[in-house]
Amino acid sequence: MLKPASIKVSNHFNPRPDEQDISLLVIHNISLPAGQFATSYVEDLFLGQLDIEAHPSFVDLQGLRVSAHLFIRRDGEVIQFVPFNQRAWHAGVSSFAGRENCNDFSIGIEMEGTDDLAYTSEQYSVLIAVTDAIQKAYPKVTHERICGHCDIAPGRKTDPGKAFDWQRFLSALEK
Template sequence: MQSLRETGRLPKARWSPSPNFGPRPEGAAISLLVVHNISLPPGQFGGPEIEEFFCNRLDHSAHPFFETIRGVEVSAHALIRRDGSVVQFVSLLERAWHAGRSCFEGEEECNDFSVGIELEGTDDIPYTPDQYRALAQVARMVIAAWPSVTEERVTGHCDIAPGRKTDPGPAFDWAEFRAILARTGDKE
């Protein structure tokens, strides 16, 4: 069985390939995990719209908000739904388009060296226990495959694009996530 580092595919994740990715720059090593949130339409959960958006299949006439994102081509490596299920859009070996203009510890263009994980949610609605557990499991796999991604190098979109992005927002309980991540690490 091939490892995550060889395949870039998260075990047990449903594969839904996005065209919105590219190669990582020569010599770019994965060393950061970025936590995001998304809901489409805003504040609504459970529908197919996030997946359709990341795969450039969103029906922009289905909701007024969708017109505001017409022509936007973005992706993340994976999405964690409210029930904790994981959908993967881009191989972790490739460069997903999730961070935009960004900087972490003086290093610009975080897409080049990061893994982007979206949580189905909003800045101000609490995330589910299933999402925290699934995110901790994914983070632990990434940390094991790429030791340069330490627990300290798991951060929010708001931290790498301050003033431009706010996610995962105040509803994301970093202390709870880090406690679950530590327990996940104890099992290895």
């Protein structure tokens, strides 16, 4: 069952070069501070409101303008920051199948987590439902065009990490 998303509008997005070209789904992970969950800091980051003095690790995030289309918390809550037809700033320097600038043609979903800690059943349930809905709305997002941030930015990014169960996720998607 697809849970309705809370909407929190980020200013960290811009128009896509071609709204009809949405053809990739990128799975990420994030927690702020690293390994801490159920804080407001990820939302604050995506909304451009992160107090960098709230934690010593936030200094490196000063001035960072980043967003995702969706954020899935550990309890399964879904927050949408950027409409799917707009370009969220989640992938950074990236390439998929020889094509650069993945933000142009991808949807980015952030899972609340770390590379090494198992994701929750609630997160997988929601991610599966959301992915099925995305694939229905954007048929170019095939199973083969779902990847991790690590796949489009190798050497620079490691998420969603070894704790993400790709088999569990992909095998549960509608065919």
